[in-house]
Amino acid sequence: MCLGIPGRIVAIVDEAAMLATVDVSGVRRTVDVVCVAAPGHPLAELVGAWVLVHVGFAMSVIDEEEAAATLKVLAEIGEAQAEIEAIRTGSVELPAAAS
Amino acid sequence: MRYVDEFRDPALAAALIREIEGVAHRLERGRDRPFAVMEVCGGHTHAIFRYGLEGLLPDIIEFVHGPGCPVCVLPMGRVDDCVAIAERPEVIFATFGDAIRVPGSRKSLLAAKADGADVRTIYSPLDALALARRHPDREVVFFGLGFETTMPSTALTVLRAEREGVTNFSVFCNHITIIPTLRALLETQDLGIDGFIGPGHVSMVIGTEPYRFIAEEFGKPLVVAGFEPLDLLQALLMVLRQIEGGTARIENQYARVVPDRGNPQAMDAVERVFETRPVFEWRGLGSIERSGVRLREAFARFDAERRFAVPEISVADPDACRCGEVLTGKVKPWACPMFGTACTPEMPLGALMVSSEGSCAAYYQYGGVRQPHADATPHAPKSLEATA
Numbered sequence: 001m002c003l004g005i006p007g008r009i010v011a012i013v014d015e016a017a018m019l020a021t022v023d024v025s026g027v028r029r030t031v032d033v034v035c036v037a038a039p040g041h042p043l044a045e046l047v048g049a050w051v052l053v054h055v056g057f058a059m060s061v062i063d064e065e066e067a068a069a070t071l072k073v074l075a076e077i078g079e080a081q082a083e084i085e086a087i088r089t090g091s092v093e094l095p096a097a098a099s
Numbered sequence: 100m101r102y103v104d105e106f107r108d109p110a111l112a113a114a115l116i117r118e119i120e121g122v123a124h125r126l127e128r129g130r131d132r133p134f135a136v137m138e139v140c141g142g143h144t145h146a147i148f149r150y151g152l153e154g155l156l157p158d159i160i161e162f163v164h165g166p167g168c169p170v171c172v173l174p175m176g177r178v179d180d181c182v183a184i185a186e187r188p189e190v191i192f193a194t195f196g197d198a199i200r201v202p203g204s205r206k207s208l209l210a211a212k213a214d215g216a217d218v219r220t221i222y223s224p225l226d227a228l229a230l231a232r233r234h235p236d237r238e239v240v241f242f243g244l245g246f247e248t249t250m251p252s253t254a255l256t257v258l259r260a261e262r263e264g265v266t267n268f269s270v271f272c273n274h275i276t277i278i279p280t281l282r283a284l285l286e287t288q289d290l291g292i293d294g295f296i297g298p299g300h301v302s303m304v305i306g307t308e309p310y311r312f313i314a315e316e317f318g319k320p321l322v323v324a325g326f327e328p329l330d331l332l333q334a335l336l337m338v339l340r341q342i343e344g345g346t347a348r349i350e351n352q353y354a355r356v357v358p359d360r361g362n363p364q365a366m367d368a369v370e371r372v373f374e375t376r377p378v379f380e381w382r383g384l385g386s387i388e389r390s391g392v393r394l395r396e397a398f399a400r401f402d403a404e405r406r407f408a409v410p411e412i413s414v415a416d417p418d419a420c421r422c423g424e425v426l427t428g429k430v431k432p433w434a435c436p437m438f439g440t441a442c443t444p445e446m447p448l449g450a451l452m453v454s455s456e457g458s459c460a461a462y463y464q465y466g467g468v469r470q471p472h473a474d475a476t477p478h479a480p481k482s483l484e485a486t487a
Contacts (some may be wrong), residue, residue, distance in 0.1 A: 003142045003326060004248075006103065032225060034255055052303065052356055055195070055221025057252045060303045060362065066355035068101040071111075074329055078114035091182045092446055 005055035006062055009033070012043045020046065022053055033058045105119045106327035107150075116155050116334040123157040133161040135291055136338055137428055139281065140298035141456025142326055147409070150328045163428030164458035165284070167298055167385060169245045169275060170197045170452045172426070174382045175416065177273055178203030180409040184240055185216040186269060187407065191234060193227035194242040196220045201453050204414045208242075224256035224270075231260070240403045245272040248300040250392070251273045251365035253309045255403050257394070261372050263481030271403040275391040277301050278309050279390040285317045287427060294338040296331065297323035304369075306361030307399040309352050314347040323352040331377060332361035332403035372398055380413060382450050383422035420449040425458060432459040439463060 007024035020043065036051055036058045037043060043072045051058035103384045105111075121465070126134065129295050138144060142292040149155060153162055166172050178201050185192035185208060192208065199208045199220060208341065212218035217237075221227055227241035253270055262266045284290060297310055302323045313321050320341035324334030334352040341348060351357055361397035372394060379391025394402040403409075416422060420442070421435040432451070442448035444460050 003145075004303075031253060032252075032259075034368070035251060035362050037364070050301075054300065055252045056225045057247060057255065059251070059300070059365065060356045060358075061250075063355045064101060067106075068354070070331075070333070070355060071102060072104050074111045074115065074333060077118055078111055081114045081117050 004052040004059060006050055007031075007058075008052045009046045009051060009058070015043050018043065020058070022051065022058065024053060027055070029053075029062050031056050031058050035059050037060050082088065104388070106325070111210075112155075112328055112332060115336060116347060119200045119336050119339060119460065121333065122303075122336065122343055123159045124344055126191065126339065127157075127159040130159065130207075132291070133159050134137045134293045135161050135164040135337070136294050136296060136335060136344060137165045138266045138296040138324075138331075138413065139165040139167040139277070140296075140301065140323065142300070142452065143296060143298070143324065143331060144168070144332060144458050144461055145449075146328070146484050148465040151465070152328060152331060152332075156335075160298045160339070161293060164425075164461070165428065166280060166381070166426040167246070167287065168451070168454050168456040169249075169273075170201055170454040172275070172381045172383065173198070173201055173202050173244065173273060173450060174380045175202065175414040176380070176410075176412050177416065178454050180411060181207060181208055181242060181271060182206055182211045182216075183375075183409055184403060185211050185218050186214075187238070189238050190217065191230055191237050191239045191409075192216065192218045192242065193221045193224075193230060193239060194218065195222075195244065197454050197456075198242055198244055200447065202447055202452055209438075221310050223330065223455050224252050225259070228256050228260055228263075228265060228268055231265050232263075235267060238406075239268050240407075241268070241270050243272045244275055245371070246277050246298070246458045247304045248298075248302050250276075250369050250373065251304055251362070252343065254368040255365075257372050257398055258368060258380045260401060261398070266400070267404040268423045269406050270394065273383070274371075274392050275390055276375070276392060277305070279315060279387055280381075280384075281310075282386050283384070283390070284388045285313065285319070289429075292319065292429065293342055294319055294427065295321040296338065297321045297349075299330075299357060300324060302351075302353070302361070303387075304362050304365045307349050307357065307359045314349050318347045320347045320350070322350045323353050323357055325356065333344045353461075371395075381415060383420075383424075385423075387429055412486075417448055422449040422451050427449055431464040435459070 007022040008046040010023045011021040018034045020029045050062045081091040231239035322334040323336040373392035374395045375389045376391040424430045447453045452461035
């Protein structure tokens, strides 16, 4: 019950009623966007945004930069680990000693 | 979302598991019991089992599955109240699908429906409001249930009903709140929890600030996490690094969805519509002070408890059920004599067997009896896909 699902806002249905159409994996549904509307800004600015949809309400705009940053940190863990592994197993090519 | 698949990347998961093993190896010297990390949220419990994460971890680390499934902690007496409302001839009773099979002392909502009650499964409280508009001659009652994740949607629906002048819509409010529950848990004398994985979507609403007392008063780390395998593994690593460093802080792994300050519009709607109840009963945990909410007086006409007489009888859990001990991490589900025998997902006796987010149902469905570490293949986390 507490899980949400990412969807993309594709159209504003009713500006006054704060309703928008969200595409969730190809399924379109009208959702309430009160919780993601920036006060004083037209809802049209939300079109194209990824949001987390929960029981018919867009609850959070998903920050793609944050997602990318998290993945970057995780990838770095992987790279560092590969490097450590390579050092441990001695497969790192050391430069040939000058002769 | 562009990044959905990446958060299930087995290569990155393998790297994270190696990091976790490294920290665990350093931590386990001189340790006579596992490090217990409680995930509070039922959605996390479900994800841990679905992706087989437990089997990938070193033995020194143990997930404890906390009381974060709102369906699981709903007391039997409240289910009886639901059934009593639903059985009124003028009522259409609208509920999320998770709640329809929860056993009451007489019957579940599903059984009430089979007996002729007009019980409808809906996706959103807005669907319940739409039902009220379509059936002006009936009383539509929405079963409001859940932590802070679902609370704003109920509040916003009540505000919409008020704005639109809908008079045949009301809420049977069983919403509960996470912070008093965590405090009650932490004040339990023999609670052996070393750190917490904080709920992702509750935190999307309340932010990370309300958890601060867990670190400051109780000295436990908490990391708010998302629901993908990498989210959970990274959050676990963050908790373990805090334990290793001897620190206790509140951290946010799920920043792509959870703003540290939460969602002000959602919090505002919750504040306008709800007030705290002095005490609320939880299944398996007893009564917890200030852990539930009800509609404010100004919204009394939308409050099903005021509009309909409900029995409000407290019903004790079956004696043999060990739901409370499972919820607080004191025993594993298989230690309950009812587990898998008298109590199965098809015929649940205790609530933890009802919802897929309940830890008993998760153990039952995914065979989650922990395997010895030697059986796991830490560098090739096949379980990430195998059970997904």
